[in-house]
Amino acid sequence: MFVLVLNAGSSSLKFNLFDMTKEVSIAEGMAERIGLAEANLECTLAGDKRRDTLPLPTHREALEAILERLRAAVLHDTPIHAVGHRVVHGGPKYGDSVLVTEEVVADIEHFSLYAPLHNPANALGIRTAMEAFPDVPHVAVFDTAFHHDIPDFARIYGIPYELSQKYGIRRYGFHGTSHAFVAARTALLLCRPLRSLKIITCHIGNGTSICAVLNGKSMDTSMGMTPLQGVIMGTRCGTIDPSVVEMLMEYENLDYKAITDLLNKKSGLLGISGVSSDFREIEMAANQGNERARLARDLLTYNVRQFIGSYATVLDGVDAITFTAGIGTHSTFVRAKVCSKLTFLGVKLDPEANEHGKGERIISTSDSRVVVTVVPTNEELMIAREAVR
Numbered sequence: 001m002f003v004l005v006l007n008a009g010s011s012s013l014k015f016n017l018f019d020m021t022k023e024v025s026i027a028e029g030m031a032e033r034i035g036l037a038e039a040n041l042e043c044t045l046a047g048d049k050r051r052d053t054l055p056l057p058t059h060r061e062a063l064e065a066i067l068e069r070l071r072a073a074v075l076h077d078t079p080i081h082a083v084g085h086r087v088v089h090g091g092p093k094y095g096d097s098v099l100v101t102e103e104v105v106a107d108i109e110h111f112s113l114y115a116p117l118h119n120p121a122n123a124l125g126i127r128t129a130m131e132a133f134p135d136v137p138h139v140a141v142f143d144t145a146f147h148h149d150i151p152d153f154a155r156i157y158g159i160p161y162e163l164s165q166k167y168g169i170r171r172y173g174f175h176g177t178s179h180a181f182v183a184a185r186t187a188l189l190l191c192r193p194l195r196s197l198k199i200i201t202c203h204i205g206n207g208t209s210i211c212a213v214l215n216g217k218s219m220d221t222s223m224g225m226t227p228l229q230g231v232i233m234g235t236r237c238g239t240i241d242p243s244v245v246e247m248l249m250e251y252e253n254l255d256y257k258a259i260t261d262l263l264n265k266k267s268g269l270l271g272i273s274g275v276s277s278d279f280r281e282i283e284m285a286a287n288q289g290n291e292r293a294r295l296a297r298d299l300l301t302y303n304v305r306q307f308i309g310s311y312a313t314v315l316d317g318v319d320a321i322t323f324t325a326g327i328g329t330h331s332t333f334v335r336a337k338v339c340s341k342l343t344f345l346g347v348k349l350d351p352e353a354n355e356h357g358k359g360e361r362i363i364s365t366s367d368s369r370v371v372v373t374v375v376p377t378n379e380e381l382m383i384a385r386e387a388v389r
Contacts, residue, residue: 001019001020001021001081001082001388002017002018002019002020002075002078002079002080002081003017003018003020003080003081003082003083003084003384003387003388004016004017004018004070004080004082004083004084004129005017005018005083005084005085005086005380005383005384005387006063006083006084006085006086006125006126006129007085007086007125007380008059008085008121008122008124008125008126008128009118009121010117010120010121011032011033011034011035011036012030012031012032012033012034013030013031013034013059013062013063013066013125014028014029014030015027015028015029015030015066016028016380016384017070017074017075017080018380018381018384020384020385020388023381023384023385025380025381026046026074027043027044027045027046027070027073027074028043028044028380029041029042029043029044029045029066030042031056031062031065031066033056034056034057034058034059034061034062035056035057035058037055038053038054038055039053039054039055039056039062040052040053041053041054041056041062041065041066041069043066043069043073045069045070045073045074046073046074048073050069058128059124059125059128060128060131060132063128063129063132064132067132079136080133080136081136082136082137082138082139082387082388083129083133083136083137083138083139083387084138084139084141084383084384084386084387085100085122085125085126085129085138085139085140085141085383086122086141086143086177086379086383087108087119087122087126087140087141087142087143088115088118088119088122088142088143088144088174088227089108089111089112089114089115089118089119089142089143089144089172089174090108090111090140090142090143090144090145090148090172091107091110091111091114091144091168091172092168092170093107093111094107094140094142094144094145094148095145095148095149096145096148097139097140097141097142097145097386097387097389098139098140099137099138099139100126100130100137100138100139100140104140105123105126105127108122108123108126108140109123114168114172114225114226115226115227116260117264126138126140137387139383139386139387141177141382141383141386141387142176143174143175143176143177144172144173144174144176145176145177146173146176146177146179146180146211146218147171147172147173147174147176147211147218147221149217149218150171150173150218150219150220150221151219151220154171154219154220154314155170155171155172156170156171157169157170157171157224157225169225170225171221171223171224171225171229172223172224172225172226173209173211173218173221173222173223173224174207174209174221174223174227175203175207175209175211175221175223175325176218176221177379177382177383178201178203178324178325178377178379178382179201179203179209179211179213179218179221180218180382181377181378181379181381181382182201182203182322182324182375182377183197183199183201183211183213183216183322184216185360185375186199186201186320186322186373186375187199187216189360189361189362189371189373189375190319190320190371190373192319194215194216195215195216196215197213197215197216197319197320198212198213198214198315198316198317198318198319198320199213199318199319199320199321199322200212200213200307200308200311200312200315200318200320200321200322201213201322201324202304202308202321202322202323202324202328202338203324203325203328203377204231204300204304204323204324204325204326204327204328204331204334205234205325205326205327205328206233206234206235206277206326207227207233207234207236207325208222208230208231208232208233208300208303208304208325208327209221209222209223209227209230209231210222210230210231210304210307210308210311211311212311212314212315214315219311219314219315220311220314222307228263228264230303230307231300231303231304231307232268232269232272232296232299232300232303233268233269234268234269234270234277234278234279235264235265235266235267235268235269235270235271235277236263236264236267236268237263237267237268237271238268238303240263245259245263248262269282269296269297269300272292272295272296272299273285273290273292273293273295273296273297274292274293275290275292275293275296279297279300279326279327279331279334282296282297283297283331283333297333298337300327300334301334301337301338304334304338305338305341305342308321308338308342309342312345318345318370319370319371320370320371320372320373321339321342321347321370321371321372321373322372322373322374322375323335323372323373323374323375324374324375324376324377325377328374329374329375329376329377332354332355335349335354335363335372335374336349336351336354339372342370345369345370346368346369346370347364347368347369347370347372348364348365348367348368348369349363349364349365349368349372350363350364350365357374359374359376360373360374360375360376361373361374
């Protein structure tokens with residue numbers, strides 16, 4: 001059974017083709033710079049990586065080019081049985097994956113109010129794929145779904161209650177597919193049932209969020225109504241005093257679009273370091289004595305520790321802390337720095353295990369009261385599973 005997973009951005013289209021009889025990816029890649037004169041299409045098919053430059057005026061042409069390569073290299077005459085779509089925001093309505101209908105697509109477009117940088121592109125990708133596969137089931141998998149049932153007191157903001165209810169203003173949380181995946185994998189690593197564990201999952205990448213998982217359910221998460229809240233990120237500011245926004249708009253003469261752009265695309269690690277949004281470049285600059293890069297690096301690890309400490313009280317204890325995503329999986333420095341101030345929880349990191357090894361593994365000592373793990377995330381596989389379900 002073949003399932004195609006799509007993740008549409010405003011000028012990009014990521015894809016992953018799974019053979020779900022074995023739950024293995026057999027092809028993946030991405031079309032970039034869609035709409036420009038020269039777009040890029042990168043595909044890894046049957047182990048062969050290929051990159052082409054070609055005109056892709058719209059997402060339709062991008063999907064057609066992807067399918068042409070898939071059929072030539074791996075699919076041949078085998079049909080695709082289902083298409084799974086990553087959707088960033090499901091609003092207050094969707095607490096689970098859903099079979100796509102016209103009503104669902106309209107809702108996704110409506111919830112662009114909460115995710116203006118993502119949902120419009122997600123909806124466009126779904127419409128494009130439904131035209132290409134009109135007789136195949138399409139399933140929308142929402143980043144927010146895992147956090148849909150967090151307690152009311154954890155998701156409400158301190159504004160007049162009537163306004164929260166009227167406009168759906170609340171904490172929604174993101175990276176839910178990733179947090180659910182790594183929590184389940186952590187339970188397998190510990191050889192314990194997920195329903196009996198208190199886990200703090202740390203998705204640390206260009207976008208970062210922390211999640212308190214109790215018995216397999218999200219109890220709280222660092223991102224809010226939008227992905228802007230919480231830990232400092234690659235280009236996002238994370239949590240700031242709302243008055244800072246008002247002050248910057250007045251002093252810098254910024255309108256709503258300009259301040260939104262500044263907080264989402266020019267802040268975070270990039271804004272503080274002045275070097276890059278790529279943590280590898282920041283880490284290199286910090287090691288060479290760049291003080292702003294060092295400040296950005298230290299703020300990231302400080303923020304992560306803050307949320308871990310907070311969520312230890314939310315869960316009334318911690319069985320495991322799991323690191324995932326680009327930085328969480330690959331940065332030995334970040335893991336060591338974060339864990340160095342968690343000794344009060346009984347965390348003991350094994351330096352050798354932290355520095356070496358790949359894939360899923362335990363990096364704490366055998367006598368650590370809290371098990372620390374590294375689990376590479378696989379959101380695409382989770383989406384494929386949801387499409388099959």
